[in-house]
Amino acid sequence: MLGLLETGSGFWSAIIWIVLVLVIGSIVIYIRNKGEDSYKKNTEQDKPFISGNPEESKESSHLSANHIYWGFTEALKGYYNPLVKMHTGNINDYSSWIIMLTVIILIVIGVSG
Amino acid sequence: MNLSNHIPILIIAIPLLAAFLVPLIGRINKKATGILTTLALSVSLIFTIALAVKILTVGPQVYVFGATSPSLTLPSGLKFPIRIMLQIDAMSIFMGLITAVISFFGAIYSLSFIKKYDGVDKYYSLLLLLTVGMFGMEFTGDIFNFFVFLEIASIASVALISFRGVDYGEPAEAGFKYMMVSSISALMVLFAVGIFYGQYDLLNFAAIASMIKYSQLDKIALGLLIPVLAMKAGAVPMHMWTPDAYSEAPAPITMILVAASQASLYALFRIVFSLYNISLNALTVGWIIIIFGLLSMFIGVTMAIVQKDIKRLMAYHAVSQTGYMLLGVGVGLAVLANPVALQKYGITAMEGGIFHIMNHAMYKGLLFLTAGALFFRTGTRDLNKMGGLAHYMKYTTIFFIIGAAAIAGLPPFNGFASKLLIYESVYRFNPLLSIIAMVVSILTLASFVKVFHSAFLGPKLPQFKEVKEVPRSMVFAMAVLSCIIIFFGLFPDLIVKNLVHPAVMSLIEQLQYTGTVLGGM
Amino acid sequence: MIGNLPYIAVAIFIGLGIYTLMFKKNLIKIAIGVCLIENGVNLFLITLGYKKGAIAPIYTQAPSGQAMVLPTPQALTLTSIVIGIATTALILSVAMMIYKHYGTLDTDQVRRLRG
Numbered sequence: 001m002l003g004l005l006e007t008g009s010g011f012w013s014a015i016i017w018i019v020l021v022l023v024i025g026s027i028v029i030y031i032r033n034k035g036e037d038s039y040k041k042n043t044e045q046d047k048p049f050i051s052g053n054p055e056e057s058k059e060s061s062h063l064s065a066n067h068i069y070w071g072f073t074e075a076l077k078g079y080y081n082p083l084v085k086m087h088t089g090n091i092n093d094y095s096s097w098i099i100m101l102t103v104i105i106l107i108v109i110g111v112s113g
Numbered sequence: 114m115n116l117s118n119h120i121p122i123l124i125i126a127i128p129l130l131a132a133f134l135v136p137l138i139g140r141i142n143k144k145a146t147g148i149l150t151t152l153a154l155s156v157s158l159i160f161t162i163a164l165a166v167k168i169l170t171v172g173p174q175v176y177v178f179g180a181t182s183p184s185l186t187l188p189s190g191l192k193f194p195i196r197i198m199l200q201i202d203a204m205s206i207f208m209g210l211i212t213a214v215i216s217f218f219g220a221i222y223s224l225s226f227i228k229k230y231d232g233v234d235k236y237y238s239l240l241l242l243l244t245v246g247m248f249g250m251e252f253t254g255d256i257f258n259f260f261v262f263l264e265i266a267s268i269a270s271v272a273l274i275s276f277r278g279v280d281y282g283e284p285a286e287a288g289f290k291y292m293m294v295s296s297i298s299a300l301m302v303l304f305a306v307g308i309f310y311g312q313y314d315l316l317n318f319a320a321i322a323s324m325i326k327y328s329q330l331d332k333i334a335l336g337l338l339i340p341v342l343a344m345k346a347g348a349v350p351m352h353m354w355t356p357d358a359y360s361e362a363p364a365p366i367t368m369i370l371v372a373a374s375q376a377s378l379y380a381l382f383r384i385v386f387s388l389y390n391i392s393l394n395a396l397t398v399g400w401i402i403i404i405f406g407l408l409s410m411f412i413g414v415t416m417a418i419v420q421k422d423i424k425r426l427m428a429y430h431a432v433s434q435t436g437y438m439l440l441g442v443g444v445g446l447a448v449l450a451n452p453v454a455l456q457k458y459g460i461t462a463m464e465g466g467i468f469h470i471m472n473h474a475m476y477k478g479l480l481f482l483t484a485g486a487l488f489f490r491t492g493t494r495d496l497n498k499m500g501g502l503a504h505y506m507k508y509t510t511i512f513f514i515i516g517a518a519a520i521a522g523l524p525p526f527n528g529f530a531s532k533l534l535i536y537e538s539v540y541r542f543n544p545l546l547s548i549i550a551m552v553v554s555i556l557t558l559a560s561f562v563k564v565f566h567s568a569f570l571g572p573k574l575p576q577f578k579e580v581k582e583v584p585r586s587m588v589f590a591m592a593v594l595s596c597i598i599i600f601f602g603l604f605p606d607l608i609v610k611n612l613v614h615p616a617v618m619s620l621i622e623q624l625q626y627t628g629t630v631l632g633g634m
Numbered sequence: 635m636i637g638n639l640p641y642i643a644v645a646i647f648i649g650l651g652i653y654t655l656m657f658k659k660n661l662i663k664i665a666i667g668v669c670l671i672e673n674g675v676n677l678f679l680i681t682l683g684y685k686k687g688a689i690a691p692i693y694t695q696a697p698s699g700q701a702m703v704l705p706t707p708q709a710l711t712l713t714s715i716v717i718g719i720a721t722t723a724l725i726l727s728v729a730m731m732i733y734k735h736y737g738t739l740d741t742d743q744v745r746r747l748r749g
Contacts, residue, residue, distance in 0.1 A: 003603055003604040003605065003606055005530055005533075005605045005606045005609060006606070007461060007534050007537045007538070008457060008458050008461045008537060008541070009537050009541075010537065012471060012529075012530065012533055012605075014524060014525035014529075014530075014602055014603045014604075014605070017524055019349055021534040033225075037305075044588070058571070059241055059572050059574075060478070061568070062500060062565065063567075063570060064496075064497045064570040065421055065496035065497050065501075065563065065567040066395050066421060066497055067417075068563045068566065068567065069563060070249055070417065070439075070558070072597050073418070074561075075420055076415075079415070080415070080419065082414070083416065084264055084416075084419070084630055087355075087416070088354055089353075090185060091289070091290055091293060094290060094293070094294060094353055094354060095293070095297060096352070097350050097351050097353070098242075098294070098297060098298075098340065098341075098344055101340045101350065101351060102301075102337065102340045102341070102461075103337070105336050105339060105401060106333065106336035106337070108336075108397065108401065109332050109335055109336040109339075109397065109401075110329075110332055110336065111398055112331070112394065112397050113332075113393070113396035
């Protein structure tokens with residue numbers, strides 16, 4: 001009934017995990033709700049702090065898919081540029097990869113068994 | 114006539130009959146084509162579940178074509194089987210269940226998705242033929258019969274990939290590339306069949322398995338079969354047809370193509386484990402499959418992060434998850450000759466890899482269906498143009514969250530259960546492999562956060578003002594797949610103990626496979 | 635040596651077919667390359683059934699003591715030829731659709747799906 005999955009070196013049970021998340025989560029929410037409640041609602045104190053700069057509209061600050069993870073792709077440019085260039089889309093290259101790999105595997109299996 | 118003896122052939126024959134009836138009925142009434150397809154596939158699903166119950170309780174089953182009784186494998190006076198037969202054991206019925214479920218929900222989803230195109234009756238006929246090809250590949254016990262069903266599935270899927278090629282050029286290009294790649298692979302499989310026939314004068318899997326001596330010609334056949342079947346499954350570095358074909362096909366066909374790629378993966382495992390078993394050098398071949406798995410995982414997920422087309426991104430993830438399956442089963446193969454290590458972690462690694470096949474079919478199918486729902490309502494697949502769709506399509510957002518959490522391996526969904534099995538057992542084989550697998554899992558989560566942010570989050574865009582939720586049949590298909598994912602995540606031990614473990618044991622023990630046909634010789 | 639001649643022909647067929655697939659730029663030539671590989675594999679299957687001094691397996695009441703060539707690979711080859719027809723027809727019709735939309739049959743330009 002508990003849904004216990006035995007791996008070779010331990011076990012995993014999703015139901016025990018959910019029960020634990022609910023228990024610990026409710027303790028965390030209870031502690032959080034005992035916070036500071038002497039602030040004035042719906043005034044300046046309720047908004048996020050952006051150092052007095054004007055707040056931009058939501059439409060203009062939405063990142064499109066090209067620009068997400070720019071830092072990651074820019075840092076790994078030495079790995080990405082040859083990799084994307086290898087995916088040429090040319091059909092002769094597709095068959096070249098297959099034939100080269102078949103030859104390599106035939107040699108490996110023929111030599112070492 | 115006892116019906117329960119003939120269930121294996123009925124699972125293949127009923128969709129085949131329906132595939133030829135659908136164009137006739139399409140002349141009378143267009144809507145009846147979809148309903149006939151769904152009926153035929155639901156009958157197959159019910160028969161597959163009944164057969165699974167029978168095989169998991171009684172044992173493997175054989176069905177001989179053309180004999181006086183369906184289990185008469187050895188004709189009188191002969192020591193080897195000469196007729197074509199279907200041989201179904203626990204691993205075959207595991208894959209058969211996946212095929213039945215995925216194609217049934219693909220047909221239900223197509224009821225609303227494909228309505229506005231021309232040639233709908235041809236679409237349903239080809240979908241039924243593709244299902245027939247997949248069932249045949251998984252149930253057959255004869256190596257030339259496997260080649261015939263492989264070609265049936267390839268030809269049907271090429272025609273379905275270029276289904277929209279009447280109006281646009283890119284589906285035709287994707288269809289050409291897929292046809293060329295699958296022609297090469299099928300012809301190399303036929304060459305290996307020729308090598309086996311020339312040596313042993315037999316075409317039956319179990320008969321060849323009982324007589325195999327690992328001669329030089331057998332090494333050539335193995336060296337031809339491994340890269341070619343791994344290519345049909347989408348392993349790197351022959352994976353380049355996968356993003357083209359999966360992105361240009363209609364969304365329910367992409368889901369069924371994922372199951373077709375996994376049928377080729379099943380064929381690779383069947384040939385390496387049940388045909389050759391310990392006669393090959395398990396460490397070398399195991400490491401070859403492990404290296405395929407590592408390359409697929411890493412290159413698949415790093416190429417996926419930079420994509421802009423939503424279905425191309427998901428197709429690269431399909432390549433990456435195939436790497437997990439190859440890694441798990443490769444570790445199991447590498448320790449096949451070492452009984453101590455096999456008991457300690459080899460069986461668990463294979464359980465992880467094979468459980469991952471079923472999990473992957475479910476959550477990848479769900480993700481492709483949500484991408485199809487986005488394309489159906491907005492008309493574009495480009496992530497740069499989409500935004501803020503969670504305001505309008507609430508059900509699709511929830512199903513996408515469930516699918517993305519499952520593929521990233523977050524608890525409590527089913528991806529976590531199979532990935533945990535793979536991590537813990539592969540770590541005991543070689544710690545570096547397990548660390549690379551965990552890094553790939555983190556990058557998977559990163560790329561799906563990217564898709565969620567670009568397509569669903571954000572402010573409401575003015576050009577999507579009339580976008581509503583998708584029709585009910587599409588929501589039904591996605592909802593049932595989500596329920597299956599949640600159920601597998603909460604109770605993984607039921608699936609592993611009852612479905613996956615018998616499948617793994619039937620792959621490892623070759624004597625059980627040959628004994629079913631040759632009568633315990 | 636002369637008995638090995640069909641196997642050498644098989645190797646030449648498959649080698650030429652693979653060369654065409656890897657290096658030729660026209661889509662129709664690639665379709666012809668697939669046909670060449672398929673012909674080579676069919677020839678390989680038929681050659682496997684040969685026995686020295688045997689006759690064709692077409693008698694129902696054969697004269698006794700007479701060897702016949704193996705008939706099973708002939709059945710396999712017939713199936714394979716029929717599958718080859720379907721494959722070739724489908725490849726050529728997809729190439730026609732590509733020509734209608736792209737205007738060219740050069741593989742360096744039929745590359746809109748890349749990356």
